[in-house]
Amino acid sequence: MSAIKPVLTKGIGELNLRDLEVYRSEGGYVQFERALKELTPAAVLDMTTRSGLRGRGGAGFPTGKKWSFLPNDGRPRYMVCNCDEAEPGTFKDHMLLEETPHQVLEGILLGAYGIGSHHAFIYIRGEFRRGYEIFRAALDQARAAGYVGSNLFGTGYDLELTIHRGAGAYICGEETALLNSLEGKRGEPRLKPPFPALQGLYQMPTVVNNVETLASLPHILRNGPEWFAQVGPERSPGYKIVSISGHVKRPGNYEVALGTSMRTLIDECAGGMRDGRKFMAVQPGGASSACLFEEHLDLSYDFDTIAKAGSMIGSGAMVVFDDTTDFVKAAHAVVRFFAHESCGQCTPCREGGNWISRTLTRILDGRGVPSDIEVLKSAGHQMTGLNLCALGDSVEPFLASVLHRFEDQFRAYVTAPQAAVA
Amino acid sequence: MSNQAISTLEPVPDFAVLAAGLQDEFRALIAQYEDSRSALLPIIHRFQEAEGYVSPQAMQVSAELLNLPLAVVESTVSFYTLFFRKPVGKYMLQVCRNLSCALNGAEEIMAQFRERLGVGHLETTDDGLFSYEEVECLAACDKAPCMQVNLDFVYHLTPDLVDALLAGIRNGTYTDTPPLPQRAKPERSWHVAQDTGKKAAGALGVSNPNAPGGIGDASGRAALQRIVDDTAVGARTHERLVREGQAGTLHPGKDAHERH
Ligand SMILES: Cc1cc2nc3c(=O)[nH]c(=O)nc-3n(C[C@H](O)[C@H](O)[C@H](O)COP(=O)(O)O)c2cc1C
Ligand code: SF4
Numbered sequence: 001m002s003a004i005k006p007v008l009t010k011g012i013g014e015l016n017l018r019d020l021e022v023y024r025s026e027g028g029y030v031q032f033e034r035a036l037k038e039l040t041p042a043a044v045l046d047m048t049t050r051s052g053l054r055g056r057g058g059a060g061f062p063t064g065k066k067w068s069f070l071p072n073d074g075r076p077r078y079m080v081c082n083c084d085e086a087e088p089g090t091f092k093d094h095m096l097l098e099e100t101p102h103q104v105l106e107g108i109l110l111g112a113y114g115i116g117s118h119h120a121f122i123y124i125r126g127e128f129r130r131g132y133e134i135f136r137a138a139l140d141q142a143r144a145a146g147y148v149g150s151n152l153f154g155t156g157y158d159l160e161l162t163i164h165r166g167a168g169a170y171i172c173g174e175e176t177a178l179l180n181s182l183e184g185k186r187g188e189p190r191l192k193p194p195f196p197a198l199q200g201l202y203q204m205p206t207v208v209n210n211v212e213t214l215a216s217l218p219h220i221l222r223n224g225p226e227w228f229a230q231v232g233p234e235r236s237p238g239y240k241i242v243s244i245s246g247h248v249k250r251p252g253n254y255e256v257a258l259g260t261s262m263r264t265l266i267d268e269c270a271g272g273m274r275d276g277r278k279f280m281a282v283q284p285g286g287a288s289s290a291c292l293f294e295e296h297l298d299l300s301y302d303f304d305t306i307a308k309a310g311s312m313i314g315s316g317a318m319v320v321f322d323d324t325t326d327f328v329k330a331a332h333a334v335v336r337f338f339a340h341e342s343c344g345q346c347t348p349c350r351e352g353g354n355w356i357s358r359t360l361t362r363i364l365d366g367r368g369v370p371s372d373i374e375v376l377k378s379a380g381h382q383m384t385g386l387n388l389c390a391l392g393d394s395v396e397p398f399l400a401s402v403l404h405r406f407e408d409q410f411r412a413y414v415t416a417p418q419a420a421v422a
Numbered sequence: 423m424s425n426q427a428i429s430t431l432e433p434v435p436d437f438a439v440l441a442a443g444l445q446d447e448f449r450a451l452i453a454q455y456e457d458s459r460s461a462l463l464p465i466i467h468r469f470q471e472a473e474g475y476v477s478p479q480a481m482q483v484s485a486e487l488l489n490l491p492l493a494v495v496e497s498t499v500s501f502y503t504l505f506f507r508k509p510v511g512k513y514m515l516q517v518c519r520n521l522s523c524a525l526n527g528a529e530e531i532m533a534q535f536r537e538r539l540g541v542g543h544l545e546t547t548d549d550g551l552f553s554y555e556e557v558e559c560l561a562a563c564d565k566a567p568c569m570q571v572n573l574d575f576v577y578h579l580t581p582d583l584v585d586a587l588l589a590g591i592r593n594g595t596y597t598d599t600p601p602l603p604q605r606a607k608p609e610r611s612w613h614v615a616q617d618t619g620k621k622a623a624g625a626l627g628v629s630n631p632n633a634p635g636g637i638g639d640a641s642g643r644a645a646l647q648r649i650v651d652d653t654a655v656g657a658r659t660h661e662r663l664v665r666e667g668q669a670g671t672l673h674p675g676k677d678a679h680e681r682h
Contacts, residue, residue, distance in 0.1 A: 076456075088520045088559035119456070126467075126504045127560055129573040162454045167463055168504030170558060184462035184488070186501040202456055245522040245563035252564045287521065287559075319521055319563070333521045337558050343501075
């Protein structure tokens with residue numbers, strides 16, 4: 001199952017895909033040219049819908065459906081590619097941006113055409129300075145070759161693309177925070193509704209899509225929507241890059257068909273656990289996801305199955321823990337992250353996250369008391385569902401899952417003799 | 423607020439020359455967007471590239487250029503952690519403290535940096551060469567532990583690599599990363615107070631209290647103290663610990679009663 005023919009990752013590590021000519025020799029930009037010359041935007045939208053492609057940015061929303069929400073009211077529309085990748089454990093967009101910038105670019109152009117947009121944006125995480133430089137060079141090449149600009153291929157279709165660099169803020173990956181940041185504001189999420197489809201960038205209809213979502217489009221057009229739809233589970237079809245890290249032998253990005261089992265991903269793709277170590281837990285979808293355990297390993301890695309198991313595949317980031325893990329420290333790292341990245345607009349997220357983080361800090365310092373455990377159990381729960389965006393709701397899942405499973409580790413900290421600290 | 427910010431300026435005599443020289447670039451940046459305000463982040467990025475940090479004058483000029491109140495520009499700039507509102511060291515060392523790096527030894531790496539540099543999280547060395555920050559996930563977890571030096575990645579950190587990197591920068595043989603330009607003297611701590619308070623908990627990952635960064639260490643101690651000072655919860659907990667005879671982990675003479 002893991003031995004698929006690479007699609008999104010084809011040529012990476014073998015070819016210099018940063019070069020336009022190399023990308024073209026692999027069939028690059030053929031689909032964009034074909035779309036402009038032979039297909040209407042509606043046809044591109046239809047193919048995207050029929051492929052069953054679901055967003056790779058975290059929520060798994062059907063891409064064609066998202067595009068179809070844009071109102072037909074003659075207002076300008078915007079396509080925004082989300083390359084803010086900062087969900088701990090995720091490192092696939094980073095790779096796509098640096099290794100196959102033209103594939104990303106062609107995907108953005110196709111997505112923009114599919115929604116009838118004449119101005120697309122890519123929001124690149126500030127830390128990806130090198131990725132930004134690589135992508136900018138690719139954009140220059142593409143512009144010179146006539147893939148970006150006005151009257152493309154003589155069809156009369158104009159399409160501009162602007163690169164926008166972030167400046168260090170995980171929350172800017174949330175789509176409405178991203179739009180605010182793109183408008184030159186603080187990256188604070190907006191109240192929804194209205195959704196970006198109706199009032200997005202500059203209050204105009206806007207689609208925000210993840211890098212990997214858009215990079216899938218050239219392949220869907222080349223091979224047909226049915227080709228994509230028949231791979232993997234019916235409601236979670238297609239190819240997906242899974243970022244695997246933590247205590248595995250070969251951490252890395254692995255492209256698989258959705259529906260591959262987590263055991264295959266860990267044992268075959270990532271080489272299994274390190275010698276002499278035992279698997280303890282896996283975070284299947286980045287820091288926002290609840291841990292799954294040994295009994296879940298044969299589950300199919302797809303949106304619906306992992307959701308049914310009480311977690312999520314999110315952006316496709318598996319963090320694997322072995323039997324040397326201190327789950328109190330792990331929980332602290334995760335909670336501290338969300339506390340640090342809270343934009344501060346919602347009280348439960350701003351205060352709750354910091355408070356839980358400080359409690360964990362105190363426990364780790366040997367100053368915890370047994371009742372802290374009860375506080376941890378209830379506090380996360382009380383801040384979920386009360387916030388403007390999903391960040392506030394992301395504090396609980398990992399903490400609750402490891403607290404439930406490894407409560408003894410937490411207890412050991414709060415009952416250890418204080419002399420240890422003298 | 424804005425007047426106050428302006429009055430604390432370090433004199434940078436050639437700022438006007440710098441700003442004038444960037445006008446064409448700024449016009450091109452603004453032209454990329456339907457609304458000029460969108461050019462704020464790119465313009466600030468450009469100023470920081472030129473000055474090594476975002477100076478008050480840079481914010482002033484940006485505000486005038488985009489027709490925004492200075493307070494709006496300051497508030498926006500302050501939102502983003504990669505914009506430094508005080509001068510920082512020539513080499514900004516940003517070490518990942520998040521999960522995948524922590525599982526692969528980041529705690530030891532961070533402790534080593536603090537020990538070798540003699541500074542803590544969000545601080546700058548006295549010679550102005552290094553600023554040090556412990557940051558969140560850098561999206562390179564397969565190459566953990568990792569860091570950035572002036573935004574260039576360094577992967578697979580080991581104690582030997584850390585020493586080699588610092589030595590290389592000090593003796594000028596490390597050339598992968600150009601130094602940040604410096605038009606003003608670096609501040610020892612570059613974040614404004616309200617930010618450090620919130621971020622200070624970052625220094626506390628090490629369980630041995632006497633290890634660098636532990637609660638016995640200067641930076642860790644400052645952070646801890648702030649946490650206890652800041653919150654009624656902390657004070658109450660401390661009182662309870664005193665009652666239960668478990669207060670030994672706090673520093674002598676700094677218990678909750680004395681602070682009132
Ligand atoms: C706190 C937070 C951070 C997010 N970060 C990212 C990100 O870095 N990249 C991304 O593509 N989506 C991110 N998302 C999801 C976006 O809001 C949005 O759903 C996504 O970009 C849509 O793209 P897709 O439909 O192609 O998945 C984040 C969401 C939240 C709540
Ligand atoms: S949930 Fe947190 S990050 Fe999201 S808008 Fe509210 S305060 Fe900001």
